[in-house]
Amino acid sequence: MEFRVGCELSYRLQQPTPFLFNVEVAQTAIQTIGHEALTLTAGLPRETWMQPESNNRYLRVMAPAGAFTLRYEATVSLTPTLDDPASVAEVPAGELPFDVYPHLYPSRYCQADRLTPFAQRTFGALPPGYARVNGICNWIHDHVDYQAGSSDAQSSAMDTILQRAGVCRDFSHLAITLCRAMGIPARYVSAYAWRLDPPDFHAVFEAWLQGPAGGAWYVFDATRKAAPDGLIRIGVGRDAAEVAFASPFGAFEAEKPKVWIEAVGNTGALITTAAVRVAR
Amino acid sequence: MEFRVGCELSYRLQQPTPFLFNVEVAQTAIQTIGHEALTLTAGLPRETWMQPESNNRYLRVMAPAGAFTLRYEATVSLTPTLDDPASVAEVPAGELPFDVYPHLYPSRYCQADRLTPFAQRTFGALPPGYARVNGICNWIHDHVDYQAGSSDAQSSAMDTILQRAGVCRDFSHLAITLCRAMGIPARYVSAYAWRLDPPDFHAVFEAWLQGPAGGAWYVFDATRKAAPDGLIRIGVGRDAAEVAFASPFGAFEAEKPKVWIEAVGNTGALITTAAVRVAR
Amino acid sequence: MEFRVGCELSYRLQQPTPFLFNVEVAQTAIQTIGHEALTLTAGLPRETWMQPESNNRYLRVMAPAGAFTLRYEATVSLTPTLDDPASVAEVPAGELPFDVYPHLYPSRYCQADRLTPFAQRTFGALPPGYARVNGICNWIHDHVDYQAGSSDAQSSAMDTILQRAGVCRDFSHLAITLCRAMGIPARYVSAYAWRLDPPDFHAVFEAWLQGPAGGAWYVFDATRKAAPDGLIRIGVGRDAAEVAFASPFGAFEAEKPKVWIEAVGNTGALITTAAVRVAR
């Protein structure tokens, strides 16, 4: 399926300020980028880098004082594999690929070591595999309110499980934490998300499971606000600390980001109950 | 019903050290003390004080260097009123007695302000009154493991709800916190507890509810390890910070406390499903 | 010295809502109230209570739906005793009055048990007594920014010592915590504060020390924004949890409180370097 995605980020700066951006769509086995354009105010020079272990694409700019705008647009062909959830199992810890282990460890906003007793008690009896991760999403959906303004940049999974309110970032952190606490590798994903309303950068997560074609990352949206097979990955990381769409190194004023995504051509009935396999 | 209770606390001190003790049975409307004796090594002088707002009895001693032992024993007649749980309601916040309000506030180990969203979500649909407090105890019983050594003196309700393990102190703190978060005044109680096995100082809690004879404190044991109508109150307070059985102001070595309680005469079938009213 | 103090609190309510207020000046050994008036919209009935252990004066009103205003004014004669700081010592823990012990314990926003190692390291070498409490205030003044909006109702001393920013509530909580961690009883005080700019309810604290006339509470303003001998006490408590100026039990909209204090007649040179003794 084809999508047109993009964003426009505008800032006002008192002095020249370096920015690190992560807004470009990742090139993955299921994401093929067609046309793509990124424009900066005044044609500023840029540095780019793709992180090998994540495929995240970073862009660095020394923004000048005054008004500054980044505009990005791309067409993306998305071809996730839809597996039967019943066929998607967990991978024993001793059999994980070595490069997946870091996604078992606790991280800044996902203190899995603190929530292990809770997770074991709450999700220990669920059938392992896709059903367990889905059960974690169900639990979060039932026990946490999606509430704009209820959290801030320092909120972590421990706060969310007490506060019982958060936004997409918090829902993903909590889900990741509970997966790791159950021995399931999980990582944070920033995305353009089809049918998210209002449109914005979205946060979802991926869990490493064993499907019919072997171990793979499967994507989940703990907020259930977007179609799981309409998620265009921007970046992956241990948690939100690693996948900010913009990191300004200095003082700034920002406008609210404009973010868009639209399906091109036939859109079908995308919301799915299949397991959505997205990588390797 | 009659009980013989007591304790023996032994210390070894390098230098003279002041101690504050709270081991003597409180005199209350339902507790009548018969014979009582408190002996100290070498007949040390003592100071005593009863805190007016709690009826807690404090004893202060300047213990000398060397071995030091306090021994306390008492006979107590306990006459709690047993109400029908269905007759015990909550009191609207605007109608509480003024001196009950402090037991609505968050305290060191009972951060009710942090657990309000969780409590409202989890216990908001329960029938108010005795049933709700009992439901909180049931929830704790089902979701927290009683496990010696799983907590320490700094553990609070926030830790327990994440860790899902604790001892009587932690069970009481969590229950108190959840009650206060639901608008139900609750306070910490240290007690001699009949049928607690092994015998030890026990921690339970009281909630302020509206019974057939008006507003009153009702006692609950969130651990369910002792008979709720076999609890002899020593001290009450906002939380464990206020009701230590011994506070030594200096370095010390202690033996494990000896604590005992036995029923005198007819013991009946004491474990009860009634609401146990203990004070005004 | 004479002061005219007062406040006006205005609310808008969707439905009848009970309120508990603590805005009236406390009657103490050094505060004598002259004229006093408290008026409520529409002459609502009121209940009042003075808490015996604190002398705090509480007022309860069932406010009706619609607009609701409380207005309080009083003239107060303030006669603190000014002691020579060099004459004000600490009291050994074994010699404190029994009713002072609760102010040694950790409380919700003053986790003295967590900050003891820090306090001992930082203030252990200071001369004991008034100088040590003053040293704690100096340290806070040097290491914490007074910054409106930097904290919220859940901020505690542990947050403030990490965040290094707060308002009068946070400054007092941190000072109280550090005093208790050093074995010095300390309590939270809400006050009308002369020369505070802009005028508002202020938070200061009292420490129990040994002056020329025996043990007494001495007042300190860790923010240094008001004159320590121009502080009119409203309430005292373990921390802010116990001394809110208004506790509405239900939803409400509030206007910003109006608070005032002015000196009557000769004002002298009030800012002082003496130890200000305020109560037994």
Place this chain on the structure above:
Amino acid sequence: MEFRVGCELSYRLQQPTPFLFNVEVAQTAIQTIGHEALTLTAGLPRETWMQPESNNRYLRVMAPAGAFTLRYEATVSLTPTLDDPASVAEVPAGELPFDVYPHLYPSRYCQADRLTPFAQRTFGALPPGYARVNGICNWIHDHVDYQAGSSDAQSSAMDTILQRAGVCRDFSHLAITLCRAMGIPARYVSAYAWRLDPPDFHAVFEAWLQGPAGGAWYVFDATRKAAPDGLIRIGVGRDAAEVAFASPFGAFEAEKPKVWIEAVGNTGALITTAAVRVAR
């Protein structure tokens, strides 16, 4: 300079248990491995992996029920570059190599986002560069006690700064956190540490600074218990969550690890005041 290093890890297992080990010396620009041997009980099969972004070497074994021992030994030639501290500067955030950014982010045990106000206040006036990182180590040395048993596997930098006590893991976490809070990339290092007494796995840290030959990682030992130019790197990571020497996935009993390091041949006067550059 030449070292002989090694360790012996012994376990007793109830059932077959997978283990992930990270005990082998990393091959780096300044570490050349000579002879090396790793032996496992009963010649078990092993899987190995070197993480590309860190050069960490991982070993995975399915250990059988019963007694199980891993023994590792190696000879290592260590050739750190010693720079003049005065020549080692900080790198502006906008000029860091892209692959260094992850070491600016907060992590599980290094909540740099929480300690930024403290760090800015405390270290903001220090001269930037090597001197500032050294100043952070000095501060930790002066304000935190090295105390075995004072922390556990869940202790983080926020705990250590309040508790003011810890072990090498905690010292490194706090130093890393404070560096990141000052905008200096820093990462956790597990090491064989010459002259550490008693010998054990050690934790130190590296900061990214600008030396005479460009940007590079410089190593620091916040505990000052080992010679900074006698540190043989095993693993690097965001914090201890990523660099455990052994991760058993199941229940186990372990003996205390045996760890050794000795210098071969001329040992010189190794303890140094130079800046020790260790990588790229």
